[in-house]
Amino acid sequence: MADQPDDQSYKAKLGGAVLLTVSGIGAAFGVAACCALPILLATAGIGTAWLAGIASIAAPYREIWIVISALSLLISAFLLWRAHQNAVRCGGVAASSPRWLRIALAVGLAVGVTLLAAGIFYV
Template sequence: MMRSGSRGGAGTKGAVLLTLGGVTAAFGVAACCALPILLTTAGISAAWLGGISMATGPYRDLLLWLSALSLAGGTLLLWRMQRSADSCDSERACTPVWLRLILFIGLIAGAVLLWLGYSYV
């Protein structure tokens, strides 16, 4: 975990929040068309997405922009964390590798959901 004197605490929280926000907004965008198609192709019921798509449908354009900006911000913060981790020594606390990996996977998943939500409308 991060030590209290570490400089990366705010950047880590920001990256996590931006990634979660971007993935959530991209999920809302993809809930109308792309996710039901993919889930039913895989044999999984997608009826539960009806309520989500009805709630997020009128805000599709806003969610597209919000997701793109959040994912871009999360990517920038993750890049900065990676750069500081490359030069990390034993004197300074660094962001753990597992957290950077989870953020990277979340950013990729958000980007895929965003692309699917944009493409399948």
């Protein structure tokens, strides 16, 4: 029974992973708002005038947003990896992390990392 995961602890860990992923995406959006997003959205034919306000607010704190985004996404990826390992180890049924949630978190992490990388490299 010691191997059985605690239902509440898994919900808390995945809730933390969701919160960290959303905050990582938000911080990465702030990093990418000045240069990368206007280029990418203009390429797709979407107007980017609304990004000027976000970019002017986020630009002075760019390094802080990079650190916050990177840390949030790394910790969230670690929590997602642990949830996946526990689901594999316990047969998927014992762990209270639904597969769709783990897939959504992985997609969110990919979006966050893409925004962060674009914000860093397209300055």
